[in-house]
Amino acid sequence: MDPKRDTTLKRFGAFWIGLFIILSFGLATLLLSPFFTREIEDPALQKEYDARLAVKEEIDAAQATQLEYKENGESAQVPPKQAYKFTAKQLLESKPTKSDQVVPGSPTDLELNAKK
Numbered sequence: 001m002d003p004k005r006d007t008t009l010k011r012f013g014a015f016w017i018g019l020f021i022i023l024s025f026g027l028a029t030l031l032l033s034p035f036f037t038r039e040i041e042d043p044a045l046q047k048e049y050d051a052r053l054a055v056k057e058e059i060d061a062a063q064a065t066q067l068e069y070k071e072n073g074e075s076a077q078v079p080p081k082q083a084y085k086f087t088a089k090q091l092l093e094s095k096p097t098k099s100d101q102v103v104p105g106s107p108t109d110l111e112l113n114a115k116k
Helices: 008-036 043-065 080-093 107-115
Strands: 070-072 075-077
């Protein structure tokens, strides 16, 4: 765009015009959506929907049992929140140790490569 024609007022106006257009499409969608939605009329589709809903409820129940306290012989399965608290406590109490990892190109790496 030509810098002489690019003004703050034109950018300000373009912003509001764009916002108005987006909001008008949103309003049109809200007003017209009831006319384009409908209930399931086909009994076969309703049966399929009910079967899928039953499977979903089964899965939700199975997943909920995985989040409960459970003993497995010598160990125990705890809810994630308790495990996170325990792990966070351990991490906060532990002191940092020196790592054996060497960054490529660092002085330590150059010393080790010179010894080889």
